Amino acid sequence: MVMRTGVIGIDRVAAVVGFANSHLLAVLEFQAANRRQALFFNRTTECVLMVTPVDGIRAVHNAFRQDIQRIDAAALDSARGKEGLAATIERFRFLNEVLVWHAEGEEIAIFPALENVAPLVAEAYVKDHRGLDSAFDELSNSYSAQDPLRTARATAAFRFHLTLHLYKEDTHLYRIFNERISLPEQGKAMGTMAGKIPQERFPDVVGWMFPLIGHEDRENMTRIWQMVMPAPAFAGVKENIKKAIGSDWAELTRRIPTL
Numbered sequence: 327m328v329m330r331t332g333v334i335g336i337d338r339v340a341a342v343v344g345f346a347n348s349h350l351l352a353v354l355e356f357q358a359a360n361r362r363q364a365l366f367f368n369r370t371t372e373c374v375l376m377v378t379p380v381d382g383i384r385a386v387h388n389a390f391r392q393d394i395q396r397i398d399a400a401a402l403d404s405a406r407g408k409e410g411l412a413a414t415i416e417r418f419r420f421l422n423e424v425l426v427w428h429a430e431g432e433e434i435a436i437f438p439a440l441e442n443v444a445p446l447v448a449e450a451y452v453k454d455h456r457g458l459d460s461a462f463d464e465l466s467n468s469y470s471a472q473d474p475l476r477t478a479r480a481t482a483a484f485r486f487h488l489t490l491h492l493y494k495e496d497t498h499l500y501r502i503f504n505e506r507i508s509l510p511e512q513g514k515a516m517g518t519m520a521g522k523i524p525q526e527r528f529p530d531v532v533g534w535m536f537p538l539i540g541h542e543d544r545e546n547m548t549r550i551w552q553m554v555m556p557a558p559a560f561a562g563v564k565e566n567i568k569k570a571i572g573s574d575w576a577e578l579t580r581r582i583p584t585l
């Protein structure tokens with residue numbers, strides 16, 4: 327492979343050959359524009375991925391942000407007397423289901439890996455997760471009590487806490503994770519984390535997530551799954567994505583011609 331380092335200003339190159347997942351032959355890590363980046367190669371030495379696992383985390387976080395914002399806006403409108411918003415507000419149930427899988431995945435895979443390289447950092451984030459559990463309980467109870475004002479206060483509290491938590495994770499916790507943990511280890515942690523999603527709920531997760539995120543996040547997420555999933559499983563996920571994004575499928579295949 328020829329790399330014209332002058333063009334993108336690479337500071338440091340480190341190749342990692344061999345990967346936990348058999349689809350991958352090599353990971354070429356490099357530092358560019360003050361950011362750790364990587365190229366992934368498959369067994370035919372075709373460059374298949376130019377994202378890091380943390381790009382996938384960011385995509386999920388963006389879906390959470392977008393969903394809770396819509397839910398909170400609908401709850402406020404509903405408290406002001408607007409009708410027909412139940413379906414939007416009730417999205418909080420599935421959002422929380424995904425959030426719990428995500429938080430459990432972080433707690434069993436990401437946080438222990440981080441503990442080795444940045445002791446005591448993750449502890450604060452576990453406390454955040456328990457706070458999110460309480461915020462969900464308050465929201466669920468308020469909604470069940472058919473109290474629109476209390477529901478709107480609960481969605482506002484949930485939105486504020488969730489958004490701040492995700493901001494801290496993106497700019498602090500995952501920054502440390504990305505800087506101090508090797509890519510193969512990152513990939514392994516992400517694989518364990520993905521395992522927290524029950525297999526039969528995967529289509530629902532795709533159907534929830536993809537309409538909530540932009541083209542770049544969709545591309546990153548799809549490329550990561552395409553790489554880490556066995557081909558038959560990915561074929562199913564591909565159909566789920568196609569169904570979830572409708573006419574935007576054309577843009578995704580333009581970005582990923584191998585789809």
Ligand SMILES: [Fe+2]
Nearest residue numbers: 429432451495
């Ligand atoms: Fe988290």
